[in-house]
Amino acid sequence: MKRICAASWLISAALLWQVPATAQSVTIPVETRNNALVFQTDANKNVGIIYLGSKLADQQEYNQVAAAYKQTTDYSGVANALYSTAGTRNLFEPALSVTHADGNNSLDLQYVRHETKQLDNNTSLLSIYLKDPVYPFEVTLYCKTWFNEDVTEQWSEIRHTEKGKVTLHKYASAGLYLRANSFWLRQYHGDWAREMQPEEARLTHGIKTLDSKLGTRANLFQPSAFMVSLDQPATEDAGTVLYGAVEWSGNFRVDLELDNRDNLRIIAGVNNYASPYTLASGEVFTTPAFLSVLSTKGKGEASRKLHSWARNYKILDGKGNRLTLLNNWEATYFDFNEDKLKALLKDTKKLGVDLFLLDDGWFANKYPRNDDHAGLGDWQENKKKLPNGIATLVQEAQANGVKFGIWVEPEMVSPKSELYEQHPDWVVKQPNRPEHYFRNQLVLDLSNPAVQDFVFGVVDNLFTKNPALAYIKWDCNAIIYNAHAAKLGNQSHFYLQYVQGLYQVLKRLRAKYPTVPMMLCSGGGGRVDYAALQYFTEFWPSDNTDPLERVFMQWDYSYFYPSVSMSAHVTDWGKQPIKYRTDVAMMGKLGFDIVVSHLEEKDLRFCQEALKNYESLKPVIWQGNQYRLQSPHDHAVAAIAYLNTQQTRGVVFNYLVNNRYEAGSVLPIKLKGLDPARRYRLQELNVYPGTKSTIDSSKTYSGEFLMTVGYNPDVKASRASVVLEIIATN
Incomplete structure (x- = not known):
């Protein structure tokens, strides 16, 4: 034997x-x-x-x-x-x-x-x-x-x-x-x-x-x-x-x-x-x-190995560019029309991001998608909200010098929908048991080739009608109750064949649209793995965008996934100022989900300048080596650094995660990965308008000093987030 x-x-x-x-x-x-x-x-x-x-x-x-x-x-x-x-x-x-x-x-x-x-x-x-x-x-x-x-x-x-x-x-x-x-x-x-x-x-x-x-x-x-x-x-x-x-x-x-x-x-x-x-x-x-x-x-070494492998071999376009975006969800939720969206498109350009993303609520007529109880599965434009269709919005985006993306959830169906009425045998459910809903919806049977064709067609039709469409947010919010596939001979094969059917659809889409950026979303991080990331350029870690929570989540996701794959948006969640929210989102693939027109003048100016800094730092954040310096689980200040492979440029994100009395960077934080013999200058970025940095950028330090003694970002209640650029001077 x-x-x-x-x-x-x-x-x-x-x-x-x-x-x-x-x-x-x-x-x-x-x-x-x-x-x-x-x-x-x-x-x-x-x-x-x-x-x-x-x-x-x-x-x-x-x-x-x-x-x-x-x-x-x-x-x-x-x-x-x-x-x-x-x-x-x-x-x-x-x-x-x-x-x-x-x-x-x-x-x-x-x-x-x-x-x-x-x-x-x-x-x-x-x-x-x-x-x-x-x-x-x-x-x-x-x-x-x-x-x-x-x-x-x-x-x-x-x-x-x-x-x-x-x-x-x-x-x-x-x-x-x-x-x-x-x-x-x-x-x-x-x-x-x-x-x-x-x-x-x-x-x-x-x-x-x-x-x-x-x-x-x-x-x-x-x-x-x-x-x-x-x-x-x-x-x-x-x-x-x-x-x-x-x-x-x-x-x-x-x-x-x-x-x-x-x-x-x-x-x-x-x-x-x-x-x-x-x-x-x-x-x-x-x-x-x-x-x-x-x-x-x-x-740390295990993460850096895995990040390098993922960028070079696994994640779709892992070495490529990503689009910054403005999402309408928190600005409008389901309550929007063409005029509102056109105004937001102008805000997209004003803010300085690359793309406008239209989220849930744009579709269905017999059972309009005005909340999450109806319409899912009926992927025709809602005539009341969008009388001129998606095409007009794509054109409006182009006229404003930005790109246009759209949200879909093609694997799911609302019980109150034309799709459910016309194809009840496409729905995963036990025929003799009461339906049980997760987020007011059910799952379509992707083990069925006809359903695979339908799901492929949802995305394919959008691109056929709108060739300039530039981004897809693919959501998946329901889990499977009462697992049963009406057209499947052996029900024991269902869980396997559902996933295999999903991959078949994604392979077809990527064969026809190999370069279109797509976000992998599943009510947050419900579907994040390297099999799926072969077809997606990025994933959505959580619907929780409170920046304090995101410091912790992004820290722990970073053990397994590189920053280029991790979508992070500035929203109105949390009580932190716009600077803190933006600084946290810059750790990943930056986006915004805010009402730009409601921003105060200084807040808007800050965001615009931060986006310029981000554009400059993207190669370091996305493709550099990540070093977790100080854990939010164990310290009042969390610190994460990214350093290019030449050890000549980097960025350090520092966040206050403890609001107790006088919490802050009392002790210096030791950097990692630098060349001990080089000298480096630390310069603060993302300084809020009307304030001054307390970091002396005229000083230089040896790599040995910064890794042995460390630096102090001067984080405290009045400076809750500090972004430092590391620049080699020799």
Whole structure:
């Protein structure tokens, strides 16, 4: 018997090595620039993970790793298997469990061979082929690695040629097996307007499961992204930490199991909740990718690796430009007409942003969209509000020197709509049970190809009629109750095929409109993952735009997502002045959702100047290295820096997050990432009209001083947010 490593970590084809085929064992050191994950077979051809950590200079020494551990007996011989199966000798949580065509529930996957392809000078793909010796059942495990970023994506393909159908009960993407003295899990939880709330605790024996069963908005209560620190909780700059996340926009499941030998097993992938999959003979079942990155130098290094990978390889147009915008939502909500919108279009140009975004409420006639109880699904322009249609607004935007974007929520339907009346069989609902609504709406059945065509057509028709349309905000507000698809033969396939149907629509849209910016929104951060971000240029972290709350949320999102992908808007939420609200929003992809005509003269002037500063700093904020300097969770002042790769220019955002008596930057804050030998000048930006900066920009400091002693932004109640530009002078 031979077991294999489905999640084989961190591969470089140039460094892949194995012993000759005549030997009893095969050793596969999977290496990137800094790390190695090593697999090794035993005499019975079981494949286990024997090492995960910093790579060794001498690959031959990996063969001595296993003998260094003197732990409790492994009764099964497969405790450290990466892609574990059910029904034979495995005693712990499986990655894959099946019922064969003859009713047998056992599975034993033996190693057949492996091969590596070098895709480019940074990326390689390892394929490991496994086969059951009794049944014609095969699994191919894929590990795609990025050498410089230490990032890995892992997934599997499952197939068989049995005489009948096989049922997949669990079908994880990958597994990992870690050894350390202790393990600390940092996970996130929340709800609407309370996204990305962190929790950290030591993992104890048994299984800790992170999962979602919501169907859509899968991240509403908790995302699939997590961290595991080895031996002790990692800090920003020290400790060994593994980041993991499932690249899937539906139900996910991550099992973290501390076993009897005090080792940690991680199994991640699609949630098999209510989803046994019937696999036909010859059919290939492909799991989504499990993303991971390992750092031995703390959470900050892990983030910077992940950010670089995401910008260069994953997020749509991750190295490209983004549009600043003005949204009408908080200015008008549903109450607008053509004249109001034309006035706002003039304000867009006056403010100095690139684009005007028309939000919810522009559509439906029989059941007009005047609130959130009706009209969703009826995507014709509302004749009363917009008698001349969207085209007139697009033209008006062009006349004002700005672009025009629009909000859609094409996956959902209002019970009070023509679409619901005409196509009740397109709606996800149990036929004999009362309907239960989430935000007064239901979900359309994207497992149905006709619905996929409809959803594609919603966006396609907008562009066909308005070729100059420049931006889409794609919302998704409902979760799935009473899961049932009228046209689907096997209801157990629904949760899978819904997400697959969504991806089919997005692929079609991107094939036809490859460059149009699109925001991924889901009542806030309900759908944020790297599978979806292949099709979107940015995401909406939360409907909560209170800038104080956003300091915390954006801080925690930044562990996993770069600033270029994170939409942040200036709104009227919160009690902070316009300067604080704008300074916070500049940490991401800046936008505004305010009534420009209501701004006081100094506030407007401040916003206009801040937008000019932002235009200059965009390359640094979006493409530079991020350094979290001082956490809002632990300090009265939060500080976040972005620095270009040449170490010549940067920006530091400083925010007061504690209003207690005399709270402020009492102590200096240490910078990171600078060249110790260079000299730098700190200059305050976004100074509010009529006030003066207390920062002496004539002074210069060595990088060594700023990283060893630090700087003081002079943050206090009267200076609650301070933005400092860092400029190298030599």
